[in-house]
């Protein structure tokens with residue numbers, strides 16, 4: 001069973017130009033791993049959000065750095081690791097304001113982390129600023145998936 | 158000028174299932190690098206052929222290994238490196254028979270290396286069987302491209 | 315490839331319809347932001363964003379709606395959304411957008427929800 | 436996604452038309468190979484491969500044509516190709532296929548090139 005595990009890795013320059021490629025990468029793997037089209041679209045969104053944050057915040061829009069996305073698929077779950085060597089941050093300090101509040105403040109930001117958290121079953125950071133920052137996002141498969149499995153259809157619950 | 162150089166890297170399990178993803182990876186980069194749709198399609202084909210060979214010959218269709226494609230783009234050229242740790246081979250010994258001869262022998266193989274050579278401007282192997290086999294394929298940009306610029310139309314012959 | 319994004323604007327009576335196509339992400343959102351900002355600056359505050367051909371939206375795209383919705387409403391207008399594909403709608407939904415924005419099944423329905431939109435032509 | 440490959444076969448008079456769609460690479464070629472082998476085994480050696488919706492072909496796909504062309508011809512038939520998109524045609528061209536295979540602009544033209552194809556219906 002352990003032999004089912006498969007690993008994929010994509011490394012691209014830290015430019016928003018490459019977000020489309022990153023999404024296609026995730027979509028191809030999600031589809032291959034048996035996730036539905038809607039689930040796969042959400043996985044691609046979460047990874048897009050994580051990579052956008054790396055490009056815009058960790059690297060402050062300097063396109064000369066690199067973003068790495070590692071994906072591991074096994075019979076239970078799909079795991080995404082987004083890795084950068086940028087400035088890092090303290091995720092416990094990142095504000096999660098209600099959307100109404102963001103609108104009142106005319107703030108366009110603050111939605112990315114919320115989307116990541118609602119899409120994924122588990123989100124972990126390992127931050128060593130300037131050295132290696134890792135965001136690990138885990139999505140359980142629907143069948144075995146206890147927590148947060150997103151049943152688009154009633155399914156075998 | 159050197160700052161223009163951009164590197165991309167994709168690593169996938171050694172299964173033909175991943176050829177489509179590899180082609181999309183190459184297509185996205187080729188397009189971003191300013192190659193035409195037809196040129197980009199040919200670059201994707203050459204990389205597909207190289208990866209197919211790795212999967213089928215270097216790894217003898219065992220899907221538990223990995224294929225790596227590194228792409229470097231600068232103002233002069235695009236360079237593809239296909240890397241494996243499989244059994245390797247002696248490229249000088251690979252037969253390049255005419256298509257008629259292949260048909261006479263009812264052989265379906267033998268076209269991949271020929272396609273790679275006709276598409277790319279330069280093809281180099283560095284083979285260390287079982288350790289690290291590298292196939293480096295270089296395509297010049299058309300403008301500055303002396304040797305082998307791929308004129309789909311009569312062009313500057 | 316279909317990695318592109320494009321915008322088209324036209325009048326629908328007194329309402330301005332902005333059709334967005336393709337992929338709206340952090341790379342393409344600035345284009346959309348410029349167009350909406352320009353409409354509001356020009357005093358056109360009754361906006362319908364036609365999402366018929368919108369294939370993808372990330373928070374960068376959603377942020378454009380959030381940035382300008384208040385301004386449009388304070389000017390007596392609104393930014394209404396129309397014809398969102400289910401795949402894209404699920405993203406708006408996750409963030410609770412349907413409670414905050416007026417989202418209609420078709421451009422015609424969205425246009426009709428502006429007071430007096432039916433008067434002129 | 437559009438990463439798929441599919442095959443449909445039908446009769447066109449005494450000729451068998453095999454329509455291939457999508458991406459024909461080392462992953463999908465075995466499917467195509469099985470279909471062609473089956474046709475020949477069943478004695479249907481007048482084949483036209485309709486490439487209208489073929490978006491991609493690599494050497495693994497080209498190899499299928501090479502494997503069976505002689506067998507089809509020796510049985511008094513042929514494997515003709517029809518309606519290849521320019522993007523795909525360039526690949527056949529690089530390998531010199533147009534000199535070795537009968538490639539026609541349309542399925543109808545390819546079918547018509549079989550002797551007596553017009554007789555029956």
Ligand SMILES: Nc1ncnc2c1ncn2[C@@H]1O[C@H](COP(=O)(O)OP(=O)(O)O)[C@@H](O)[C@H]1O
Nearest residue numbers: 053054057058088089094109110111112113114
């Ligand atoms: N990878 C990262 N590196 C540095 N800071 C980050 C990173 N990810 C998120 N942040 C911080 O968390 C905040 C909230 O992120 P997010 O919810 O994605 O909204 P936005 O990016 O639109 O501001 C960001 O504004 C930024 O300050």
Ligand SMILES: Nc1ncnc2c1ncn2[C@@H]1O[C@H](COP(=O)(O)OP(=O)(O)O)[C@@H](O)[C@H]1O
Nearest residue numbers: 210211214215245246251266267268269270271
């Ligand atoms: N990466 C590789 N590892 C081992 N052998 C290879 C590799 N690439 C090519 N070869 C050898 O060269 C031969 C010719 O390759 P190619 O022209 O692609 O045709 P095909 O793969 O269809 O046989 C193969 O049959 C194989 O013996």
